[in-house]
Amino acid sequence: MPPPAKKRGRLFIWHKHMELSFYLIQALNGVQYGFLLFLVASGLTLVFGVMGIINLAHGSFYMIGAYLAYWLSAMTGNLFIAVLLGLPLSIAVGFAVERFCISFLYARDHLEQVLLTYGLILIFNEGQRILWGNDVYGVAIPNWLSGSITLTDTQSYPVYRLFISFACIAVAVGLYFLIHKTRLGMTIRAGASNREMAQALGIDINNLFAAVFALGAGLAAFSGMIAAPVEAVYPGIGENILVVSLVIVVIGGIGSIRGAFAGAMMIGLADAFGKTLAPDYASFIVYGVMAAVLVWRPQGIFGGSPQ
Amino acid sequence: MSTQPIVDIRDLHVHYGSSHILHGINLTIGAGECICLLGRNGMGKTTTVRSLFGLAQPSAGNITIFGDDRTGVASHIIARQGLALVSENRDIFPNLTVMENLVMAARVSKSGSREWSLEKTLSTFPKLTERLDHMGDQLSGGEQQMLAIGRALMTNPELLVLDEATEGLAPMIRDEIWSMVRAIRATGMATLIIDKNISTLLDISDRAIILEKGRIVYEGSAQELAKKTELHARYLGV
Ligand SMILES: Nc1ncnc2c1ncn2[C@@H]1O[C@H](COP(=O)(O)OP(=O)(O)OP(=O)(O)O)[C@@H](O)[C@H]1O
Numbered sequence: 001m002p003p004p005a006k007k008r009g010r011l012f013i014w015h016k017h018m019e020l021s022f023y024l025i026q027a028l029n030g031v032q033y034g035f036l037l038f039l040v041a042s043g044l045t046l047v048f049g050v051m052g053i054i055n056l057a058h059g060s061f062y063m064i065g066a067y068l069a070y071w072l073s074a075m076t077g078n079l080f081i082a083v084l085l086g087l088p089l090s091i092a093v094g095f096a097v098e099r100f101c102i103s104f105l106y107a108r109d110h111l112e113q114v115l116l117t118y119g120l121i122l123i124f125n126e127g128q129r130i131l132w133g134n135d136v137y138g139v140a141i142p143n144w145l146s147g148s149i150t151l152t153d154t155q156s157y158p159v160y161r162l163f164i165s166f167a168c169i170a171v172a173v174g175l176y177f178l179i180h181k182t183r184l185g186m187t188i189r190a191g192a193s194n195r196e197m198a199q200a201l202g203i204d205i206n207n208l209f210a211a212v213f214a215l216g217a218g219l220a221a222f223s224g225m226i227a228a229p230v231e232a233v234y235p236g237i238g239e240n241i242l243v244v245s246l247v248i249v250v251i252g253g254i255g256s257i258r259g260a261f262a263g264a265m266m267i268g269l270a271d272a273f274g275k276t277l278a279p280d281y282a283s284f285i286v287y288g289v290m291a292a293v294l295v296w297r298p299q300g301i302f303g304g305s306p307q
Numbered sequence: 308m309s310t311q312p313i314v315d316i317r318d319l320h321v322h323y324g325s326s327h328i329l330h331g332i333n334l335t336i337g338a339g340e341c342i343c344l345l346g347r348n349g350m351g352k353t354t355t356v357r358s359l360f361g362l363a364q365p366s367a368g369n370i371t372i373f374g375d376d377r378t379g380v381a382s383h384i385i386a387r388q389g390l391a392l393v394s395e396n397r398d399i400f401p402n403l404t405v406m407e408n409l410v411m412a413a414r415v416s417k418s419g420s421r422e423w424s425l426e427k428t429l430s431t432f433p434k435l436t437e438r439l440d441h442m443g444d445q446l447s448g449g450e451q452q453m454l455a456i457g458r459a460l461m462t463n464p465e466l467l468v469l470d471e472a473t474e475g476l477a478p479m480i481r482d483e484i485w486s487m488v489r490a491i492r493a494t495g496m497a498t499l500i501i502d503k504n505i506s507t508l509l510d511i512s513d514r515a516i517i518l519e520k521g522r523i524v525y526e527g528s529a530q531e532l533a534k535k536t537e538l539h540a541r542y543l544g545v
Pocket residue numbers: 323324326328346347348349350351352353354355395
């Protein structure tokens with residue numbers, strides 16, 4: 001083996017001002033990204049856990065959300081109106097996809113689900129190109145959220161990122177409440193563990209699944225909408241988030257919402273610190289974390305224990 | 308409508324793949340009737356019940372519920388006609404608490420009655436009251452069975468179907484279940500019971516049916532069958 005080349009990119013970059021505030025900001029960024037990833041991944045893992053469907057088109061709903069946030073806020077001049085209009089629209093698209101495509105796949109194996117939902121990605125991407133072209137768009141941060149919080153003389157933290165975290169926490173709490181404290185949530189959990197018995201007790205499982213799928217689509221679309229101002233809106237945005245979400249779902253244990261939360265936080269933090277401390281290896285870090293977790297627990301952190 | 312049968316099964320055939328399991332079953336269940344379905348292992352009792360609930364697809368024949376043809380209909384629609392199933396393997400939702408297992412099933416009856424409320428169900432199965440916050444998979448076999456019956460009652464059914472409700476339980480728990488079944492029966496609810504405990508079953512039931520290899524080989528009053536011990540030996544292996 002040749003001796004290691006001397007002139008390689010350094011593994012770690014140490015900033016001059018690497019004080020506590022630097023770590024604080026990276027931690028805040030990581031947690032914020034983690035919350036966002038959790039929102040996306042929770043929909044993916046919910047649809048798999050309840051319905052047994054591997055939905056590769058999940059990222060497409062994120063993409064639809066992001067483009068709707070751009071398009072509708074450009075038309076109305078207000079991101080919140082864009083969310084209010086775009087969210088029901090995305091949920092309706094999710095509902096239609098379940099009714100006209102996914103519902104034919106329940107009795108079929110995962111390969112066929114993967115093929116169909118991969119086909120859906122292509123269709124959604126083509127639709128995106130036809131409607132909005134290949135340009136990259138930015139979305140304005142609403143005025144009242146556009147400020148920054150001063151942390152030190154040189155460091156500050158944008159208010160909008162805090163807003164994203166709080167919005168995600170609010171939705172996550174709502175999701176927890178829905179699944180664990182409502183009758184609908186009971187029937188969702190019942191249907192997830194024993195479809196046949198739930199039906200024999202009078203639960204319309206087809207409607208239930210359509211609702212769960214639409215909920216998953218809504219979670220992804222909402223994430224895409226609120227992330228749009230900090231992340232540009234560009235072709236391929238859906239695939240990027242899909243890959244990261246799949247990694248999170250695998251890390252957390254397929255079907256586990258708790259696991260999705262743990263996985264999302266790990267990836268969010270690893271990404272934030274990785275990008276600044278080891279930029280050359282940043283794109284690898286996500287997979288490094290996954291490999292490490294799977295060596296430790298092949299079934300994922302919360303794998304094998306549904307919910 | 309009082310004379311209309313709850314369930315009318317005509318010439319029911321069921322296949323599992325290429326094996327012909329049920330060979331033309333006829334079964335009528337009237338309001339308030341208690342019928343027992345007997346037969347040795349693998350004779351088609353569970354299959355009869357599963358096809359009634361739309362969980363197994365008939366290859367021929369008709370299933371009529373309250374006068375409407377429900378052959379091949381989705382099982383949630385059949386359940387909503389007022390049929391409740393306590394299945395052979397209980398099928399408690401392990402990831403729901405006892406309370407949630409009961410509440411998720413709650414429904415008003417076809418006629419709008421809410422007789423079997425949570426309170427009434429819990430007073431019928433007081434043991435469940437102490438276990439309300441336990442998960443379904445933390446219960447003993449007897450408790451699971453009571454929960455399965457309670458859950459079925461929460462749907463306020465016209466017909467309760469019990470498939471092997473006392474199987475694998477200790478004698479004391481069995482007696483408890485039987486006395487609960489008698490109490491339920493006393494409310495006038497129709498019941499279809501499958502069990503291996505023949506003497507108790509015949510004592511509870513009005514009518515008895517014996518299945519042998521997917522065919523009805525005996526149908527008559529339970530009292531009479533109780534006397535015909537030679538039939539017990541021939542068809543029930545006792
Ligand atoms: N899913 C299935 N696939 C193929 N054959 C089946 C299936 N379920 C049941 N059978 C067969 O159908 C026949 C009838 O079974 P069924 O469960 O209805 O009997 P049973 O009278 O309820 O018996 P037991 O007293 O053991 O519960 C049996 O021979 C069984 O092996």
